[in-house]
Amino acid sequence: MIGSQRGALCPVPVFVLGVGGVGAALVRQIVEGRGSAAARAGCRFEVVGLADRRGALLAPDGLADADLLAQLAAKQRGEPVGVPWDGTPGAAIARVGELVGCGHRQGILVDTTAAAGLEPLLDRALDLGWALALANKKALAGPWATARRYFHHPRVRHESTVGGGQPVIATMRTLVDTGDPPREVSGELSGTLGFLCNRLEEGVAFSSAVREAAARGFTEPDPREDLGGRDVVRKLLILGRLAGWEMEEGDVEVERLVPPALDALPVREFLEALVDLDGPMAARAAGARNAGARLRYVARAAAGRGRAGLEAVPVASPLAGLKHVALRTARYDDEPLVIGGKGAGVEMTAAGVLADLFSLAREVVR
Ligand SMILES: NC(=O)c1ccc[n+]([C@@H]2O[C@H](COP(=O)([O-])OP(=O)(O)OC[C@H]3O[C@@H](n4cnc5c(N)ncnc54)[C@H](OP(=O)(O)O)[C@@H]3O)[C@@H](O)[C@H]2O)c1
Numbered sequence: 159m160i161g162s163q164r165g166a167l168c169p170v171p172v173f174v175l176g177v178g179g180v181g182a183a184l185v186r187q188i189v190e191g192r193g194s195a196a197a198r199a200g201c202r203f204e205v206v207g208l209a210d211r212r213g214a215l216l217a218p219d220g221l222a223d224a225d226l227l228a229q230l231a232a233k234q235r236g237e238p239v240g241v242p243w244d245g246t247p248g249a250a251i252a253r254v255g256e257l258v259g260c261g262h263r264q265g266i267l268v269d270t271t272a273a274a275g276l277e278p279l280l281d282r283a284l285d286l287g288w289a290l291a292l293a294n295k296k297a298l299a300g301p302w303a304t305a306r307r308y309f310h311h312p313r314v315r316h317e318s319t320v321g322g323g324q325p326v327i328a329t330m331r332t333l334v335d336t337g338d339p340p341r342e343v344s345g346e347l348s349g350t351l352g353f354l355c356n357r358l359e360e361g362v363a364f365s366s367a368v369r370e371a372a373a374r375g376f377t378e379p380d381p382r383e384d385l386g387g388r389d390v391v392r393k394l395l396i397l398g399r400l401a402g403w404e405m406e407e408g409d410v411e412v413e414r415l416v417p418p419a420l421d422a423l424p425v426r427e428f429l430e431a432l433v434d435l436d437g438p439m440a441a442r443a444a445g446a447r448n449a450g451a452r453l454r455y456v457a458r459a460a461a462g463r464g465r466a467g468l469e470a471v472p473v474a475s476p477l478a479g480l481k482h483v484a485l486r487t488a489r490y491d492d493e494p495l496v497i498g499g500k501g502a503g504v505e506m507t508a509a510g511v512l513a514d515l516f517s518l519a520r521e522v523v524r
Pocket of ligand 1: 178271
């Protein structure tokens with residue numbers, strides 16, 4: 159039981175690490191959803207810690223909503239959160255430790271950063287009896303030896319790591335729990351690459367489509383992060399591992415949409431060099447079109463092996479439409495279970511994290 163009952167509501171301490179697009183949207187949703195948390199889960203999410211790379215703010219009894227919103231506004235003006243800190247896992251552990259010292263024996267640590275190397279912090283939080291809600295995929299997609307703990311732990315949730323808030327992870331769990339684990343998972347796991355495929359089909363040159371995606375904020379600041387397929391591989395590893403396969407990154411064959419020769423170039427020169435790929439990529443799109451298919455960047459895994467790359471997908475396949483994940487199991491054999499819908503954006507991703515908070519508050523942290 160965390161905290162003490164305050165009135166009829168059970169306070170659930172929440173430490174939000176990372177106050178970018180997703181973290182800020184989550185904090186707003188927590189504030190706006192007070193009524194729902196009270197009515198549906200009988201709890202009140204108390205934001206006891208808020209941290210970005212430059213600053214952290216602790217309030218063992220929970221920050222007032224007005225202060226939370228003021229922090230978000232300050233963040234939008236480019237100011238750091240709270241008191242300066244060094245943003246390292248070690249310092250964050252100390253912060254969580256301080257909260258435990260304040261009597262919060264259990265709470266939920268939310269990772270809405272994109273940082274690598276947070277495993278020591280996540281492990282420490284679990285050791286202290288805290289739960290984890292992760293939007294950040296990196297710990298889950300790291301080497302299996304360290305990642306396995308997060309897949310077999312009843313206090314870890316990560317709904318928004320795949321599908322951008324659609325109930326992909328929850329569905330996977332239900333299938334595994336009921337003895338019908340996926341035999342094959344497939345999907346279009348990158349909104350950015352889906353956008354590029356659509357543009358290619360419309361006849362837009364590859365280099366122009368990449369520049370457009372970058373200008374509209376659909377790509378990482380360095381578009382090679384998306385074009386190299388690494389984020390898709392992380393998502394596929396998470397799905398495969400949930401299905402029960404102890405997969406490593408090396409088990410996924412990935413088609414990079416840019417050659418390694420462009421890796422070392424500064425971003426501007428890289429974008430200019432992309433024109434060399436316009437012809438070959440247009441030929442791929444035309445090949446799919448002539449075959450009556452759609453060009454899609456599809457990720458698939460079965461029996462512990464995966465592949466991510468461009469495919470000419472039959473028009474009748476659910477994967478021909480964007481934003482679908484298909485799960486083939488013993489029961490869903492000839493017709494896979496398909497989860498689909500809009501799956502991108504910070505609000506939906508934050509809603510996935512909020513769903514994790516509800517799940518933990520109901521099932522674990524109380
Ligand atoms: N955006 C989406 O639609 C989406 C969808 C699914 C999953 N996700 C995942 O959700 C996570 C957050 O995405 P985002 O779009 O919100 O990213 P973002 O806007 O770049 O925000 C990241 C936040 O994390 C903070 N941060 C980074 N390293 C940190 C550290 N070591 N300690 C404390 N804070 C740290 C940053 O601090 P500063 O503000 O000081 O830089 C920033 O506030 C990522 O892992 C992403 O892959 C995002």
